[in-house]
Amino acid sequence: MITPPQARVVCAVTDCGGTGVLDGRCPGHLTEDRLTDWLATLAPGADLDLRECRLSAEVFPRIRAAVRDEDGVPRIGQFQFQGGTVTGRADLSGVRFSGKVFLGRATFDAFADFAGARFGADVHAPFLTAPGGIDLGGTEVGGTLYLDDGTFGYLSLANGRYHGPVRLRGAEIEGGLGFYGATVYANADLSAMRITERLDLGGVEFRGALFLQDTSVTDGRLNLFRCRVTGPAVLDGLRVAEDVHLDGAVFKAGARFVGADFGGEFYGVARLGTTADFTRAAFRAPAGLSLCAPEVLFKGARFEEKSTVALRYATVDLTDAVFLQPVAVTARSAPFEGEAADESAFAALDPAVRIRSLRGVDAAMLSLAHTDLSECRFAGSFHLDQVHLEGRWTLASSPPGLRRTRRQVLAEERMWRAWPGRSARARAGWGEPAQNPEDTPGLATLTTVYRQLRKAREDAKDEPGAADLYYGEMEMRRHSHTRARAERWLLDAYWLLSGYGLRASRALGWLALAMVTTIVLLMGFGLPDGTPRQEIRRVGSGSGTIAVLDRPSPRLTKPFADRFTGERFDKALSVTLNSVVFRTSGQDLTTAGGYVEMVSRFTEPVLVGLAALAIRGRLKRGS
Template structure:
């Protein structure tokens, strides 16, 4: 469909111009630059003078036809004069076509531009045909208007390819093109499909502020330096299947107005989506070392399928279900072929790691098979509604036994948060093994971490994972015990005792150890002071009347006597064990005891069942589902 030509500017150009056809409405007239030695442009030059000028051209000659209007025959005649007889291809030196107008097809196919090719503000009213053209130096198409299709298939840009603020009304074909210098498409408008399939960018690819009103197709494209799509607008599909970015690719503040499926693509650096807006459903498939999504807005459902990436999701905004899932195997293309990940060679594994969820409302967030060992959680909203699927790993406490000042310390293995590592490593009495190098952890202490642990505990409980919830309960209690701002001194004392006796009801071995110690002390005390020296004997006394009358008996027991001599015998040990074991389960042993022994048994019947209960509670918390 034809597009109206832009209105001619009202000001005179900076070069000496032809002025042909000037009127009251257009006093400037033709803007074409003078042909050397004449006062008219090539289009309005007399036929004989034009023929003489063209005959004087040789392949590789510099030409300057700024502002000139070219018909099809005129352009063919110009390129014919510059055609190399050996290759039959046009060969131009410096080519100045700034503000030129091509009224029909501009056929520069197979042409070679040996110096700067200047097409700034040019208008192509027909097809712009640069198929297999070679630009030995800079190619400048800034502000150019392509009203029909632009063909740059297999073109080679050895210098900078500048298309900034250009407008492509029809298809823009850059398939298999090679940009050895920077490719500038900043603020370019693609009103129809932009084809960059299998294109190679040896340097940076700049598409900042570009507008893609139709599909943007970068399948199998390769960018060996930075790719920038910052603040670009994608009004239709953004297709990057099998694209390879050997450095960072930026989509910061980009807008995706429709549902999109970006990737699978491979990025050896960072995929930057911070500040981007996804208005429709989105499926993103990235194999990248890092993924930045700070303050990214998701206005519909989204699924992020990732490999290798360390993800910064801080302050991202979404109100619909969003899933971040790790892919165990390389992505597959629609035809079944796996995506090549050669750009990520040397990366230890394909594990997906979360770096931060701070400032996120996690009510609709699902994490599947991701590593959370370095994730920052403080400041996350509705963390108790976070869903964890598959194997989501957390950090652990330092393994082994450590000396803390003068006493030996051993940490029981449990899931911990990166922020607890950072806080503990910063303490004066910290042992080796706590990770102080947690990027962005800031000044987060027990008061901030206790509610984080509490929320994660509830998330695990809601998913019926009681053993997993136990670790976060332990972490919550630890933070409360160390919190000197929100926890009173008396409460900290109770928590300290609870921790020592049973690890907050979660360490069965600790409770059983104290129980065994308490029972041993009870046994020793009973053997030493609680069991009488002899078993009490029964004595009968009565009065026998003369003549064999009625006999009455009075049964009495001697008071138990404290033992003397050797108190630690096998028989006394057996009795002490019997008394102790019966006292644990709130049963009376029925054994006669000394007064001291009675108090020992009473104490044992209070303390030892409590320790037994804590041990049972600890075991239950680890096996409950």
């Protein structure tokens, strides 16, 4: 609580309004002798009530001398200077103020020097004006430092110790704000400031929260080098015309840059205990962010130049982000170096980088390196066929099952398969459905997403990496009821026989089954009892007699149990192997055996081709 100012005697000089301290006059209107007499009444620790007084700078050294203690330290109790004016340089450096200090609406028309001062209680100075600047460097304030709506040529709070809240809301600083090396033990509210030049928070330790909402640095940079914030850091709406230096910054309770606008480069290594929120932030120059944080949000963020975001431990949300130039999001494998490299707080976490969402993103300018895409939402993004997936990237895995092929799947396919509208058997193993059914994309959307991602991998000459994406695309087509029934039947057969030409084991299994079936059918019904002998018979008489070569049709008369012998197996195997390579064996066959061979010569080469296609897809490497 700010103590209300005490009642006072107004200076007798017309239109003055200052506080009368002697003879009903303020110090500015006392004669030299009477001013000396008044100063003689002061003692170390005396209260000074100089409200609305107009003083020259020469009076302050004399006041300092009058209130010095035996150690030579100037001491003042409560100091009231609301609405006062000082012409010239006001020197109050090193003064010890044991009471509250009131400087509201005061004006220091040149320079106000409070360097090294000690304030035992609150400093209440709203609407303070100091066009020549004010130096509070190295000060210690035991209570609140209240400088809201002030106007300063520049302001130094460097290397100070502030035990209460620091408030600079709405202040206008023509030069810069130097806060470097200071310690603030409570919250610091620096919101809605207008700073022309540099805002220097380098090396500052904020043990409470930091608020910089809607502050503008119109012609300078923001220095957060080695800045440490224990409470939340809220920098929503921040505007910085030039560079932001973040190297070594630590935000233990996270940092918000929602709607911030950075005109210069944004760079440095920072560590955040919770979320780094850059929702709707604009990076108008190259950004080189290196962040160690459990969550990083770039929802609706805008990158206008080439940028790199290196991360550790992070889950990243890129929903609706805009990339006008190439932007790379990469997982850093080794710890960062420098002041923010201490990762002990993340010891229980996985250092991998997980992408949560690419919805609404035009991915043509996006590169993702060494990222986990197992929970990523792709539906609603654009130009996925041009996304660059570098290094090791992973999708979710399908659950194990007798009728399921282990493969990489999109998180959205898992959501669709877990949809409550499907049967319990079909949903088994696919996890929990989406909380909002509208978040589950349809089969047409999933088909398109799989197709575009497959094309991206094929364009990158990664045929093996594209295989599972092609499988997913075909699965979505097969399950779609908008397809013609004949097409779905063909897709069912393609899936059943070879896993869409991607599962060699399945095709080889069917090939083995087809060959065994062919051999059994040939032994049981296709091979005759023996090779029919050719006979020559004469037709006609006399000179019209001709010789005809007659070959009886192969016949099978053996009892069924006698047809399965080693000799007949060898013949059936020979016929089957020749069918596999699309050749005729020349073996005599019954009518049924001929039909069996014809079917075998069609189906078995097809299965061999499907198996070869699957093996090629798994082994092919980009040239």
